[in-house]
Every structure is written in C-alpha cells, then in structure tokens.
Amino acid sequence: DGGITQSPKYLFRKEGQNVTLSCEQNLNHDAMYWYRQDPGQGLRLIYYSQIVNDFQKGDIAEGYSVSREKKESFPLTVTSAQKNPTAFYLCASSPTGGHTDTQYFGPGTRLTVL
Amino acid sequence: GQQVMQIPQYQHVQEGEDFTTYCNSSTTLSNIQWYKQRPGGHPVFLIQLVKSGEVKKQKRLTFQFGEAKKNSSLHITATQTTDVGTYFCALGYGNKLVFGAGTILRVKS
Numbered sequence: 001d002g003g004i005t006q007s008p009k010y011l012f013r014k015e016g017q018n019v020t021l022s023c024e025q026n027l028n029h030d031a032m033y034w035y036r037q038d039p040g041q042g043l044r045l046i047y048y049s050q051i052v053n054d055f056q057k058g059d060i061a062e063g064y065s066v067s068r069e070k071k072e073s074f075p076l077t078v079t080s081a082q083k084n085p086t087a088f089y090l091c092a093s094s095p096t097g098g099h100t101d102t103q104y105f106g107p108g109t110r111l112t113v114l
Numbered sequence: 115g116q117q118v119m120q121i122p123q124y125q126h127v128q129e130g131e132d133f134t135t136y137c138n139s140s141t142t143l144s145n146i147q148w149y150k151q152r153p154g155g156h157p158v159f160l161i162q163l164v165k166s167g168e169v170k171k172q173k174r175l176t177f178q179f180g181e182a183k184k185n186s187s188l189h190i191t192a193t194q195t196t197d198v199g200t201y202f203c204a205l206g207y208g209n210k211l212v213f214g215a216g217t218i219l220r221v222k223s
Contacts, residue, residue, distance in 0.1 A: 035213075040123065040215060042120075042214055042216050043157070043213040045212075090156060090157070099145060099206035099210055099211055100144075100145050100162065100206065102159045103147075103157075103159065105157050106156060107155075108156050
C-alpha cells in the first residue's frame with residue numbers, strides 16, 4: 001500500500017519539552033511538507049523540502065525544526081521555543097514540489113501541551 | 115505572505131439544498147486546487163484548475179476559475195450528508211501553494 005504515515009496520532013507534552021513528530025512516505029515523492037492546522041485558520045506551512053538534505057522555512061517556522069536525511073522521512077521537532085504548540089499537525093508529500101503538484105496528506109498528529 | 119480569502123467560513127444547509135464556497139486573491143494566480151477534509155480526517159485532493167474561465171464538473175460538484183484568474187468557486191448541487199466536511203482552496207503563487215482558511219459545510223437531514 002502506498003501512502004503517508006504519521007505517528008503518533010495523539011501526543012501529549014509537558015510545557016518546556018521538545019517533541020518529534022514522525023512522517024514517512026513510500027510514494028517515492030521528492031517533496032515533503034509540514035502544515036499546522038488551527039480552527040478557522042486553514043493550513044499554515046511550517047517547513048518544506050524538495051530534495052534530500054535540503055529544506056526551506058514556511059510561513060510559521062519559528063519554534064520548529066526539521067531534517068531530511070532520507071527521501072522517505074521528514075520528521076518535525078516542536079521545540080520549547082514554540083509559544084503555542086497545541087494544534088493538529090499534517091504532513092504531506094508531492095511528486096516534485098511544483099505548485100501544480102497534487103499534495104497527498106498523512107492522517108495527522110494531534111499535539112496537546114499540558 | 116500572500117493572502118487568500120475564502121468565504122463563507124461556515125455554512126449549514128438542509129439536505130438537498132445547494133452550496134457554494136468562494137476563494138479570492140488580490141493577485142493573478144497560476145493555478146488553483148480544491149481539497150476536502152472530512153471531520154476527523156485529512157485533506158484530500160479534489161481537482162485543479164489552470165486555465166482562465168475554466169469549468170470542471172465532478173458529479174454534483176462544479177468548479178470554476180475566474181476569467182482574470184483571481185478567484186474560484188466550488189458549487190455543490192443538491193447536497194447530501196456525505197458532503198459534510200471542510201472545503202479548502204489552495205492557490206498557486208510562484209512555486210508555492212497557499213491554502214485558504216476553508217469553508218465548513220454541515221448538512222442537516
């Protein structure tokens with residue numbers, strides 16, 4: 001089965017802790033993305049990567065970090081510097097990263113900071 | 115960054131009524147995509163529009179791209195309970211996609 005997996009589905013974190021969200025794809029896509037979804041605000045781009053070992057900041061990168069060591073994997077770390085991390089996080093991939101690509105989304109991780 | 119206005123934010127309709135959501139941009143777009151997110155789910159691609167004035171249909175869904183390539187609409191004829199969810203437009207600016215805030219559709223049976 002081809003697709004994107006994210007884990008865990010639900011994640012709870014204490015204030016001040018870093019946490020890493022996993023995203024894996026077996027679609028052989030070059031590009032991968034991380035979005036944050038808050039009620040009434042749509043999808044906001046955190047980071048994206050169009051090729052292994054390279055990534056760019058999106059619109060709301062502060063307090064987040066990523067790595068792209070393998071084509072299949074694009075983990076997101078939510079650091080303690082992120083002021084309001086409670087949100088639904090969606091990972092996506094697309095074949096080349098062009099603006100006409102279809103983006104394929106994973107099931108998401110709901111992060112709650114206690 | 116680029117601004118996308120999507121309206122309405124929320125609509126509650128009786129089953130069988132029509133529904134329309136609109137997406138507007140102040141700048142000319144290269145393309146627009148539409149996605150649907152079911153409650154508790156993730157966004158799923160519906161369609162892409164590229165040409166000025168383009169109209170595409172998928173069963174009861176009709177998608178339009180404005181002549182000036184600055185706006186788009188999604189119209190659902192005779193809504194059904196399976197249509198519930200959030201509909202997002204995603205606008206192509208340069209080499210990026212920028213998502214609208216979405217329109218939440220609820221259907222009362």
